[in-house]
Amino acid sequence: xxxxxxxxxxxxxxxxxxxxxxxxxxxxxxxxxxxxxxxxxxxxxxxxxxxxxxxxxxxxxxxxxxxxxxxxxxxxxxxxxxxxxxxxxxxxxxxxxxxxxxxxxxxxxxxxxxxxxxxxxxxxxxxxxxxxxxxxxxxxxxxxxxxxxxxxxxxxxxxxxxxxxxxxxxxxxxxxxxxxxxxxxxxxxxxxxxxxxxxxxxxxxxxxxxxxxxxxxxxxxxxxxxxxxxxxxxxxxxxxxxxxxxxxxxxxxxxxxxxxxxxxxxxxxxxxxxxxxxxxxxxxxxxxxxxxxxxxxxxxxxxxxxxxxxxxxxxxxxxxxxxxxxxxxxxxxxxxxxxxxxxxxxxxxxxxxxxxxxxxxxx
Numbered sequence: 001x002x003x004x005x006x007x008x009x010x011x012x013x014x015x016x017x018x019x020x021x022x023x024x025x026x027x028x029x030x031x032x033x034x035x036x037x038x039x040x041x042x043x044x045x046x047x048x049x050x051x052x053x054x055x056x057x058x059x060x061x062x063x064x065x066x067x068x069x070x071x072x073x074x075x076x077x078x079x080x081x082x083x084x085x086x087x088x089x090x091x092x093x094x095x096x097x098x099x100x101x102x103x104x105x106x107x108x109x110x111x112x113x114x115x116x117x118x119x120x121x122x123x124x125x126x127x128x129x130x131x132x133x134x135x136x137x138x139x140x141x142x143x144x145x146x147x148x149x150x151x152x153x154x155x156x157x158x159x160x161x162x163x164x165x166x167x168x169x170x171x172x173x174x175x176x177x178x179x180x181x182x183x184x185x186x187x188x189x190x191x192x193x194x195x196x197x198x199x200x201x202x203x204x205x206x207x208x209x210x211x212x213x214x215x216x217x218x219x220x221x222x223x224x225x226x227x228x229x230x231x232x233x234x235x236x237x238x239x240x241x242x243x244x245x246x247x248x249x250x251x252x253x254x255x256x257x258x259x260x261x262x263x264x265x266x267x268x269x270x271x272x273x274x275x276x277x278x279x280x281x282x283x284x285x286x287x288x289x290x291x292x293x294x295x296x297x298x299x300x301x302x303x304x305x306x307x308x309x310x311x312x313x314x315x316x317x318x319x320x321x322x323x324x325x326x327x328x329x330x331x332x333x334x335x336x337x338x339x340x341x342x343x344x345x346x347x348x349x350x351x352x353x354x355x356x357x358x359x360x361x362x363x
Contacts, residue, residue, distance in 0.1 A: 057092075
């Protein structure tokens with residue numbers, strides 16, 4: 001992968017590429033990309049942990065909630081998960097659906113990684129039936145729910161910096177056979193439009209990631225969604241949080257074996273690369289395009305709204321390793337202050353529903 005990207009840079013105009021180009025190749029190249037490789041990425045033996053990897057409670061609660069919403073709003077029981085990882089969320093969801101629902105569900109997965117598709121097949125088949133799509137455009141006139149968990153944070157981003165009142169884009173070149181950043185005057189009109197639309201006011205010397213790919217996905221979701229709900233679970237910052245002095249250097253970073261890697265130009269294809277998403281922009285752009293923003297709340301607040309506390313087994317078991325105690329510990333870890341859920345936000349949007357979805361999230 002290292003040689004492949006270097007050759008790409010050397011044959012590019014001015015021998016420079018954007019961070020977005022670099023990240024797209026490092027993560028999604030069909031042969032060398034991090035997410036495409038036959039390598040465990042999620043869990044203790046991988047590079048990062050997701051909520052659904054801690055317990056099946058997340059997927060089960062989402063199944064119960066969607067079952068409720070489909071009845072309340074007369075929605076088709078069609079559920080699309082974007083980026084299903086190792087398939088544990090889908091497995092938990094479908095198990096709960098099988099146990100609680102008296103109607104079939106059309107469970108759709110949009111997954112680009114052949115390796116993750118293989119893991120999903122190992123968990124789901126032959127007991128559960130899922131339908132795969134290659135892109136959102138296949139979901140034309142979609143009615144139901146579109147769900148993603150830690151999807152947007154893994155999309156390619158451009159990187160810009162404000163220096164002495166002027167904007168520069170950070171490009172990637174090569175020096176002494178090593179990847180090296182180089183600042184060039186910002187001329188990308190899409191990035192300038194993003195700054196205008198987001199109303200971000202960068203500090204002098206501030207660096208920030210610009211998620212043009214996220215903007216494109218929001219547009220795709222709105223285009224294919226005819227009627228239904230969009231639920232996005234991810235970590236990110238509001239505009240106010242982006243302006244905190246601690247965010248001066250942006251949020252772009254890598255992970256390998258649960259270890260933070262600040263230099264994402266190291267070992268392309270072998271490390272996860274991620275950045276915090278622009279929460280306000282996701283809501284604002286959705287509204288502009290036709291996705292009504294219902295609520296943005298922390299993941300632990302969301303789980304409490306879904307009555308996660310009812311899932312706690314309230315009787316004593318002297319065996320700390322019993323299934324009951326393991327389940328209760330997982331639930332507590334998801335709702336305790338400072339736990340994993342405190343780092344994630346849930347954004348809920350809808351399109352085409354005439355009933356009041358807001359009431360479900362009133363305090």
